[in-house]
Amino acid sequence: MSRLLALWRARPWLTLAFLMACAVTLFFAGRFTVYTVYWASHQEVPVEPWMTVGYVARSWGLDPRALDEAAGLPMPEAKGRPQPLAEIAQDRGVPVAQVIAEVEAAIAKLRVAGE
Numbered sequence: 654m655s656r657l658l659a660l661w662r663a664r665p666w667l668t669l670a671f672l673m674a675c676a677v678t679l680f681f682a683g684r685f686t687v688y689t690v691y692w693a694s695h696q697e698v699p700v701e702p703w704m705t706v707g708y709v710a711r712s713w714g715l716d717p718r719a720l721d722e723a724a725g726l727p728m729p730e731a732k733g734r735p736q737p738l739a740e741i742a743q744d745r746g747v748p749v750a751q752v753i754a755e756v757e758a759a760i761a762k763l764r765v766a767g768e
């Protein structure tokens with residue numbers, strides 16, 4: 654600890670820059686770890702109304718734009734943000750189960766095409 658204090662007194666800006674670099678590195682390492690652990694346990698999860706097309710595509714290892722196209726869903730740019738499947742169903746005036754069935758059929762079609 655005394656060496657760190659001596660370094661701080663001798664070169665405060667250099668020490669501060671080093672400590673900031675360590676903090677940034679820890680932040681991104683933690684973020685990467687959380688991201689990796691989360692998606693490792695969320696592979697091929699059943700489609701639910703709260704999910705967006707991007708979430709479903711990520712979970713199933715598919716391209717989100719290809720899934721949009723195959724299921725006949727609007728692109729996220731239509732409203733300026735990704736829409737959950739329940740909101741897409743509401744906008745169409747159909748039951749959410751129908752949209753989920755379309756997404757599941759598109760997943761099956763894309764997985765067969767990819768193999």
